[in-house]
Amino acid sequence: MIQENLLLIISLLFVVSMLTMVSEKIGVSYPIFLVIAGLLISFIPGMPHMELAPDLVFLIFLPPLLYMAAWNTSWKDFWNWKRPILMLSIGLVVFTATAVAYLSHAMIPGFTLAMGFVLGGVISPPDAVAATSVLQSVKVPKRVVTILEGESLVNDASSLIVFRVALATVATGKFVLWKAGIDFFTVSIMGIVIGLAIGHILYFVHRFFPTTPSIDTALTFITPYLMYIAAEHFHFSGVLAVVSGGLFLSFRAHEIFSYQSRMQATYVWETVIFLLNGIVFIMIGLQLPKVMTGLGTYTIQEVIFYSIVISVASILIRIIWVFPATYLPRLLFKSIREKEKKPSWKTVFVVAWAGMRGVVSLASALSIPLILNGASFPHRNLILFITFVVILFTLVLQGLSLPVILRWLNIEDDGENLEEQNAMMNSRLATVSLDYMQSNYDGEIQEFEPFRLLKDRYEKIIQMADAKMLHLEDTPSKSMVRKYRTMLVEIIDVKRVEIQKLRRERVCSDELIKIKERELDLEEARLRKSP
Known part of the structure; x- marks a missing residue:
């Protein structure tokens, strides 16, 4: 049976x-x-x-x-x-x-x-x-x-x-x-x-x-x-x-x-x-x-x-x-x-x-x-x-x-302007990321190229460059790479804190916030699994 x-x-x-x-x-x-x-x-x-x-x-x-x-x-x-x-x-x-x-x-x-x-x-x-x-x-x-x-x-x-x-x-x-x-x-x-x-x-x-x-x-x-x-x-x-x-x-x-x-x-x-x-x-x-x-x-x-x-x-x-x-x-x-x-x-x-x-x-x-x-x-x-x-x-x-x-x-979408919210959110997240880097990694930004490139990325809101920088053949040391990856994970935490501020301020839709949280989850998973 x-x-x-x-x-x-x-x-x-x-x-x-x-x-x-x-x-x-x-x-x-x-x-x-x-x-x-x-x-x-x-x-x-x-x-x-x-x-x-x-x-x-x-x-x-x-x-x-x-x-x-x-x-x-x-x-x-x-x-x-x-x-x-x-x-x-x-x-x-x-x-x-x-x-x-x-x-x-x-x-x-x-x-x-x-x-x-x-x-x-x-x-x-x-x-x-x-x-x-x-x-x-x-x-x-x-x-x-x-x-x-x-x-x-x-x-x-x-x-x-x-x-x-x-x-x-x-x-x-x-x-x-x-x-x-x-x-x-x-x-x-x-x-x-x-x-x-x-x-x-x-x-x-x-x-x-x-x-x-x-x-x-x-x-x-x-x-x-x-x-x-x-x-x-x-x-x-x-x-x-x-x-x-x-x-x-x-x-x-x-x-x-x-x-x-x-x-x-x-x-x-x-x-x-x-x-x-x-x-x-x-x-x-x-x-x-x-x-x-x-x-x-x-x-x-x-x-x-x-x-x-x-x-x-x-x-x-x-x-x-x-x-x-x-x-x-x-x-x-x-x-x-x-x-x-x-x-x-x-x-x-x-x-x-x-x-x-x-x-x-x-x-x-x-x-x-x-x-x-x-x-x-x-x-x-x-x-x-x-x-x-x-x-x-x-x-x-x-x-x-x-x-x-x-x-x-042929209904036109009369909902929220997600593109405008997305641009604003990206700007806010890039701003807090830059502030964190400059407050905690200012010396490394001056001495190590991947830090400078990441800083430029946040300043210009352009394509991510960290994957390329992690695989450079002329990486100075493994300890510096590990420190670089640690900084990226810490920045993700900073972004999460800013997202919760956006949630409390109710300036972005919950749908967009969940998408951003999902992106940060995937990014953190990739960083933590990297050798």
Whole structure:
């Protein structure tokens, strides 16, 4: 049994890797391609039916995927765009769940309003991986990417809370608005508190314990599971625990990790997240045979009709919400008009169109209990089928059309001027490097040519010359070369201190700061490994 499961997992990993290469070759975003491929594979005669257990998704897949998303999210950008992010991740989720609830209740015979809210809670959150993977292949304003990524960090939590409240309503037949509101805020706030508490504990472990790069990397994988399990144990939001803790530790990463830990963790996480995402999306496609069983008295034509109507409605609901939510606050509040540049309708439409559903929706649907009050849960298989179609419909239609729409709209990047910031940062780093050299190595600058050349490089902000100088055949002595390399490493530390000043002054984007930190990590690794 163990051997069979292990072979299945290895086979899935291999298939995911191969299919992803094919998707890169044909220019289709890999989440879309993997879902379609999984769907086609599921119809191959003799293929074993693989069931995606909701507990497996929520416990094994969701924490690291959320943690990685939080880790790569700029807290500064998240806070700057908190209003549109919260309007989407909370307001749109509730609006979508409500609209879908009333639509399905009116359209499907015997479908109660409470059941409608169960369905609405399931299909309300868009999938971040699908949207960002599509946007990577085209140039879009930084504002759009930040809002979509920020939305994905919170909307999973809000949709799951709506889903759980709706399930409880179906089970008890009672719904009290004020109690539901209190539960919503309690679950959310306490989830954040638990995430931050565990984040602070891990901060002290990384900061003050004698960790190694391997230990640091291992702890980064343990951390999201600790946050998620602890919050869920007390019936709070594990999603918000992981997100809040991940944002906190990401913001403090420069204080707690050495360059070796950052490099090793980055490479390992990129590989693991790629495989997890790949498995999840191909498993979505493989679920169709299971989903189609047990539709009961509904004909396939009926369920397809219901599914397509709700799929189209979910797209229109997002568009109907996004445009007023973007422009109405600007009309009502002068402070918003003064603080934020007016977004073009093109960028707003991109945000409205990038609402592809994914794994959280399917996992929520699968987590609906089989038995309710001693009888089969009403319409469970119908909800599963509708959810699957909504995921497939939005992924294929919106995912494949989004690059075409972006090229057609020809959106100009209205984000931050990264080139200007880059020039300013290079000037600042060169200045502090020169000051350090002249204060601590003034004699060597006068006596040894490589020191003078490096000084000239910083003065003129020109090509790096240290690699050439390290390999000169007429090097006076090994001790001088070692001292020269020591100075270069010390200058890297000086640059890091200046970068943290820039971070605190908030004059550069977090994206650019991370790029510079990465460059310094690579430069230090090369210097320390040199003979």
